[in-house]
Amino acid sequence: MKKTVVTLMAAGLLAGAIVAMPVYADDYDQVTFAYATMNNLPTEEGLSTVQEAVNEITREKIGVEVTLKPIGLADYTQSVTLSLQAGEKIDVLSSIYTFASDVSNGMLYDITDLIDEAAPETKELIGEDWLKTCMYEGSLYALPTYKPVASHGYFVCRQDILDELGIDVSTVKSAEDLTDIFAQVAEAHPEMTVLAPLSQGNLDEGSLWYGIDYLSDSREKAYGVLFDGDTTVKNLYESDYFMEQSKLVREWYEAGYIMKDAATTTSSVSELMTSGNYFGHFTENGLMPEDLAAILTSLEGGGNPITVIDLREPYISTSTINMVTWGIASNTKVPEAAMKFLNLTYTDPDVLNLIIFGLEGRDYVLDEDGCYGYPEGQDAATVPYTAALSNGIIGNAFIMHRSVGTSEEDNEALLEANKTATVSPALGFMFDSTDVSIQYTAVNNVASQYLPGLLCGSTDPETELPAFVDALNAAGLQDIIDAKQKQLDVWLAENK
């Protein structure tokens, strides 16, 4: 009796094992696509149905089967790095702000020749100029996401309060012009704080600075920059321009327009704005003002209308374009299949829209203008699959379904802006900081000590800025500037 039971159980187990064994057809290459999502992670069932729908297309078109691997944005870089180190299979991955270090760490596959073979359409779409920003020592390692990059500097604020005070914003052209508006708002609404910081320790008045190429650094911490048209690397913080801007911010702070704890608050700007206690904030964005206003009204208006004032023309530099790039893992077994799939994410609307929005009808619906929305009674948090917020970091933003309030013409205008915006003379140059990493560590610490206070106005630039510059120089900033200049000169000689 006992024996029979055991045999039966064994047989059952065996049968189960056979059924559960994944059936791989030999003639399809397997590609794992790891992408960052800013939405909730999809449900297991939601993910597998979308994956199957993608596979139906890819099997036929390129003979490839894809495994979708969505990862939360906050964990993305670390998670992919660890998976690759552990030998887990990931073939296609993106570098989010980390292109330079991913290349120097040897994570990315050299796709110089592969792109001609497997992705000629994408190569033509993106164009040589943009691809240059993903080159390192003459080889191509990644593709930049194709999206509106010609970003403007905006001041975002409450339309209802402007209306109430009868303020006309059409004459506002610069940061200085805002001071008057702030004064009126502060007077009429003493219970309100005028300016919310964009992120901890950063008011981001810097999004209004025009014509600065940060040369692989960010606006928040810039060690050696190019001012418009010039090719001499300079210390931003020693410039008269920075002093002027810091004084303006300081003036606002002393007048009480800026949140007192701006240098240390950990609340996000949308939390602050939604609370209704803040008038506005600065930001940089690639969207048209009207589109951004429509999106922000729902995101941070808290029931109030939001308007966007355009205060700075776009300026394109290397880091604007290679902020998010897509590449192939250097240890992949199927480079060609991976490249072919990557090609589809730039050129095939069906594949791309499946990855971004999921299944039409279940995860999203299209209205008569062709804009996407969620099915009746559902939202981004309840549908089985959506990665709609990742629309700017995957593939080609111009062939995705549009969001409500935008039109086909806007898309064309954005595409046009990408081509006509002023570009930095160093577009395509990438700084390799390996030799000055000790100095970088030191100046990073100095910057996190002094910058929040200066950028949020809580310290006096007259005394603190010179101290900051001295501390930077003592930490070896000049070595970084020299290294940048040297590499830039070599690059300019090669590319002129």
Add this chain to the structure above:
Amino acid sequence: MQTKVKEKKSTRQKTAPLFLIALPGIVYLLINNYLPMAGLFLAFKRYNFMKGIFSSDWCGFDNFKFLFTTKDAWIMTRNTILYNLAFIILGTAMSILIAILLCELGQKLRAKLFQSVLILPNMLSWVIVSFVVFAILNADSGFINNAILKPLGIEGVSWYTFTGAWPIILIITNLWKSAGYSSIVYMAGISGIDKSLYESAALDGATKLQQIKNITLPMLKPTVITMTIMSVGRMFYSDFGLFYQVPQNSGALFPVTQTIDTYVYRGLMENNNIGMSSAAGFYQSIIGFILVLAANAIVRKLDRDNAMF
């Protein structure tokens, strides 16, 4: 011969269960403390992702340089050591005080209640503690500025940029969080003291304070020494949560809140250099090891019986 074997066998039989009890601890030590030591290689390598830990190129002591290049090196070392000294001295005094008071309470229920209340903060994560502190110190709506200074007609202080206050704030926060928990060890020590000592002292007319001074404290000496030597070994480490979360990462406070751990974190968070971070860890362990040996040597000189080894 026969008896010797038997004896050996019986000691093995006696010790086997003890080993079994220690086994989880030993396994934990091996996996958690000894296996990762292979990572020390990284401190001397220019780490390349695809080459891996062992085949990356050697770079000598380059990774250690960043710790010593700037004048920050002095500030962070000073802060780390001084804060730890303050924690060791004040923390020990505070925990002993709490332990004595709790033991004097006598009544079980009351003592248990106070003990639980005192231990509770230790269960909180630093992130939560940092918001408790924030609720008290916040410039716009914090407790001190709004409920104390405002009614008194004093203008609010922007605490997160006021360097002078932070050594005290950090020490108080740390004591509040950890003193209750570390008092457990001393309470155990006190309950191990022979009760007849107190009885005879009471018969001789000793007051409570005299009993504490002449019986409790001397009897606790070995415990204090062991605990101190252990914390001296961690003197070059700092509690990251305390120094990073509680001051809300405020730049203006760096001169008084920067420690070796926060410096390494801030410096490397952006350029993601694994080699340099393991160099920093290695450096801390070496100094920690030397400090333990030194502290023990001093104790052995002063009082042989109480030295750990």
